[in-house]
Amino acid sequence: MRKAILGLGVLVLCGALGFLALTSPSAYRMLRAQAAPAPTDHKPDPDNGRVMFFAGGCTSCHATPNQDDKLRLGGGFALKSPFGTFHVPNISPHKQDGIGSWSTADFIRAMHEGTSPEGRHYYPAFPYTSYQRMRLEDLADLFAFLQTLPAVDGTAPPHDLPFPYSIRRGVGLWKLAFLDGKPFTPDPSKSESWNRGAYLVNGPGHCAECHSERNFAGAIIEERRFAGGPNPEGGRGSVPNITPSPSGIGGWTEDELVTLLTTGETPNFDTVGGPMGSVVHNTAQLPETDRRAIAEYLLSLPPKQGYAAPKS
Missing domain, CATH: 1.10.760 (Cytochrome Bc1 Complex; Chain D, domain 2)
Known part of the structure; x- marks a missing residue:
């Protein structure tokens, strides 16, 4: 019995040490070989x-x-x-x-x-x-x-x-x-404006963070990227599909998408609200060339079936 308890204690200790080693920020940096700070x-x-x-x-x-x-x-x-x-x-x-x-x-x-x-x-x-x-x-x-x-002044309360x-x-x-640690890599087969749009959407714009479904751990499901998802705050409603499919932005022109990113107006004369209204407030501050690059990239995405909310 004493040997069994001792063995269990060793296993628990090894597990704890392994957890501490694998979960340290330095372990992530070493395993992902992160890039050096700005030159x-x-x-x-x-x-x-x-x-x-x-x-x-x-x-x-x-x-x-x-x-x-x-x-x-x-x-x-x-x-x-x-x-x-x-x-x-x-x-x-x-x-x-x-x-x-x-x-x-x-x-x-x-x-x-x-x-x-x-x-x-x-x-x-x-x-x-x-x-x-x-x-x-x-x-x-x-x-x-x-x-x-x-x-x-002031700090936010704890989570x-x-x-x-x-x-x-x-x-x-x-x-x-x-977290794969990979920087954006331009596609040499695409135009400069397409690559600019891809960078803005996938990097600073982080559009997929809201417009995608997630797995049990809260990570984006790659095959559902940009296809819409549930309300991230857990309430009613959903986040729309932004791929060019019939359930998304299929049939939109580049000019119509640029207009949405500038004024919030949709092709059917509606106006976006909620969190997207705040997004438009920000995208409206960008140079028009950047809004047009974003539109060019989004309209080039493969069409995907939009998110279907589970029936209550």
Whole structure:
């Protein structure tokens, strides 16, 4: 009996040590061979950072709720999900409450690896699975733009997550399974504008994060990417299919899709609302060439059958 108990204790200890080793941010970095921070000879361009900022829709989640200035990024928005409620953090350049004391390398690591400067995992409600596709220079430019915005006092409350999702360390295993660490790679057979649209949609725009179904672990199901999905907050309704199928944007012209990204108006004279209204507020700030590139890319996607909500 004593030997059995001792053996069980050894197994438990080995399992615990293995869990700690596999779930550490350093293990992810080693196994995924993450790229180095932005080159030191890159001079950050806040103007390009502004484009990345609006392409990424940063105001939609990080702007302080119940105030008009969407560039006050004090956080606090409650993001409901099937895994619990996430409270979006302050990303203003406040030295204590925001990211004003971060380095560019800290910011790039957060966006590419989902790791804080203190070495803690961020939950993937922060869509670094898409941001990992972004170029290092674009991230450096985005960070430079964020530093030009007002510093805002205050921190968001802690996340409200039930067990086992409250064990943040477990996110390390999730990353090993679902965060591939691959940057965006242009397709040489496609046009420059198509590649620009593909980059904006799959990188900063993180469009698939809402417009796709997810598996039991909360990761995007690849064959359902862009085909729509359930309401991410768990309520009624669904997120639409944005592939060019009859249940999506099939039959739309490029000009019609550009109009939606500029004004929110659809071809049938309706106007988007809810979270998509906030998205349009951001895409309207982009250069028209970027909105047109996004439209060109989305209309080139393979058509997919849209998400069908389960019958109640």
